[in-house]
Amino acid sequence: MKFYNRTSELNLLSKIEEAAHQSAQMTFVVGRRRIGKTSLLLEAYQKNNCLYFFVAKKNEALLCIEFVEEVKQKLQIPIFGELKTFKALFGFLMEVAKSRHFTLIIDEFQEFNTVNASVFSDMQHLWDSNKKDSKINLLLCGSVYSMMTRIFENAKEPLFGRASQRIHLKAFDVATLKEILKDYHPHYSGEDLLAFYLITGGVAKYVELLVTKQAFTKQSIIAEVIGENSLFLEEGKNVLIEEFGKDYGNYFSIVSLIASGKTSRVAIESIMEMQTGGFLDRLENEYGVVQKVRPILAKPNSRSVKYSISDNFLSFWFRFIYKYRSAVEAGNLDYLKQIIDRDYTTYSGKILEKYFIEERKAEKKYNLIGTYWERNNQNEIDIVAVNDLAKTVLFAEVKRNKNNIDIGKLEEKSAQLLQQFKGYKVSYIGYSLDDV
Structure with missing residues (x-):
C-alpha cells in the first residue's frame, strides 16, 4: 500500500531535521499501536543518514551489539573497543554528532524500562552535557502510550522537559479513508465506507491489512475480521494488555460494558458491584481508551456524563469479539457472524453519528x-x-x-x-x- 496523508507531520519532521543541523533536537512520538508511527519516521528520513534502533525485550549487551552494527553500516565509522551498555553507546553517538549531523530513531523506547531502567537517567545526563555542541536529530518513539507520556511529561522522570517537540500521531481522517477506497475500490457504497471506517477507525495497520486482503465491501470486511486465523481476533488484547498490566481484567470488563451500551458510571458499577471511578479516570486520562461525553453546553462538573470508547476498532472488538470470546475460543465463528449480522444495523448507526461529527469537525x-x-x-x-x-x-x-x-x-x-x-x-x- 502506498504512503497516504501525514503531510503536516512530514513537514514538521523536515523542519525538526533542519533545526538539528544547528543544535541537537529531541522529539518524542506517541500514538496507539498500529497507528503508523514507525512508517511515518522511516518515510520522513529514508533519504537521510538515519540510524534505526528497535528496543526489543532482551539483554542490554545483545541489544548494543545490534545497535553498533547499525552504526557501523549507516555512518561508516570505526568503533574501537566494545560498547556493551546503551549509556556508552549513546555517549559515543553524542560525541560523533558534534562533528557530523545524523538522525537517530529509537523505536519502542519505553521498553528500556524493562531492559535497564537507568537508561533514562543516563540519557538525561549525556543529553544535558552534550546537546549544546551536538547536531543529532533524536526521535524517541513508543506505542505504550501511558509509559511514553509518563517518561516525558511526568515532572519526576529524568527526561521530563528535555524533548523539544512532541508528536501525537492520530488515525487517518475520513477524507483519507475515502481517498484510499477510491484508489482500490472506486465504486464503493456508503455501506462499504461506513464498514471500512467502523472497523479501521483510520488506524493505518488495519487499513493496510484490509487493502492487502482486497476487503473493501461490508461483507468482505466483516468476513476478514472474524475469519479463521484472522489477526483481528486477538488484536484488542494485543493492543491493551501491556498498557493495563495485571489489572487488565477489570479494565476489559469496564470497556466491554461501555461497548455494550452501559455508558454511565452508575450502570457500570451496578453490574460490576465495585467502585470504578479510579479505573475510569485512568482509562480516560492515562490510557486514552475512553472519553467523557456531556451534553453540549453542559458545565464541566455536570453529573450528566456518558462514557464512550475513543477507538472504533476497540469499540467493535469489545462489543462483539471480547463479549462473545467463548464462541471465538470454541472456534464457532459462524455464531459470532450471526450475532454481528443481528446487531450490525443498530451498532453501525451509532458509528454513523461519529462519522458525521468527524466530518463536521x-x-x-x-x-x-x-x-x-x-x-x-x-x-x-x-x-x-x-x-x-x-x-x-x-x-x-x-x-x-x-x-x-x-x-x-x-x-x-x-x-x-x-x-x-x-x-x-x-x-x-x-x-x-x-x-x-
Whole structure:
C-alpha cells in the first residue's frame, strides 16, 4: 500500500531535521499501536543518514551489539573497543554528532524500562552535557502510550522537559479513508465506507491489512475480521494488555460494558458491584481508551456524563469479539457472524453519528460540536454544531435510512436547547448513508 496523508507531520519532521543541523533536537512520538508511527519516521528520513534502533525485550549487551552494527553500516565509522551498555553507546553517538549531523530513531523506547531502567537517567545526563555542541536529530518513539507520556511529561522522570517537540500521531481522517477506497475500490457504497471506517477507525495497520486482503465491501470486511486465523481476533488484547498490566481484567470488563451500551458510571458499577471511578479516570486520562461525553453546553462538573470508547476498532472488538470470546475460543465463528449480522444495523448507526461529527469537525466551520440530551436521555439530538462568531447553530439527526429522518421531531427536541441560542441562525438537517 502506498504512503497516504501525514503531510503536516512530514513537514514538521523536515523542519525538526533542519533545526538539528544547528543544535541537537529531541522529539518524542506517541500514538496507539498500529497507528503508523514507525512508517511515518522511516518515510520522513529514508533519504537521510538515519540510524534505526528497535528496543526489543532482551539483554542490554545483545541489544548494543545490534545497535553498533547499525552504526557501523549507516555512518561508516570505526568503533574501537566494545560498547556493551546503551549509556556508552549513546555517549559515543553524542560525541560523533558534534562533528557530523545524523538522525537517530529509537523505536519502542519505553521498553528500556524493562531492559535497564537507568537508561533514562543516563540519557538525561549525556543529553544535558552534550546537546549544546551536538547536531543529532533524536526521535524517541513508543506505542505504550501511558509509559511514553509518563517518561516525558511526568515532572519526576529524568527526561521530563528535555524533548523539544512532541508528536501525537492520530488515525487517518475520513477524507483519507475515502481517498484510499477510491484508489482500490472506486465504486464503493456508503455501506462499504461506513464498514471500512467502523472497523479501521483510520488506524493505518488495519487499513493496510484490509487493502492487502482486497476487503473493501461490508461483507468482505466483516468476513476478514472474524475469519479463521484472522489477526483481528486477538488484536484488542494485543493492543491493551501491556498498557493495563495485571489489572487488565477489570479494565476489559469496564470497556466491554461501555461497548455494550452501559455508558454511565452508575450502570457500570451496578453490574460490576465495585467502585470504578479510579479505573475510569485512568482509562480516560492515562490510557486514552475512553472519553467523557456531556451534553453540549453542559458545565464541566455536570453529573450528566456518558462514557464512550475513543477507538472504533476497540469499540467493535469489545462489543462483539471480547463479549462473545467463548464462541471465538470454541472456534464457532459462524455464531459470532450471526450475532454481528443481528446487531450490525443498530451498532453501525451509532458509528454513523461519529462519522458525521468527524466530518463536521473537518469543515472547520464550528467552534463547538457535540451531542445533546436531557434528563433520563430525553430529547436526544445526534449532532449540535455551533459557530459563535457567525451566530449559527446546526441541529442534525442521523439515521442509516433517510426515510426515517423526521425534521419536525428534531425541531421539537431542540426547543429547550434553542433557548440558549437567541439571535442565532438555526439550521435543521438529516444525514443518512446516502450522504456518506
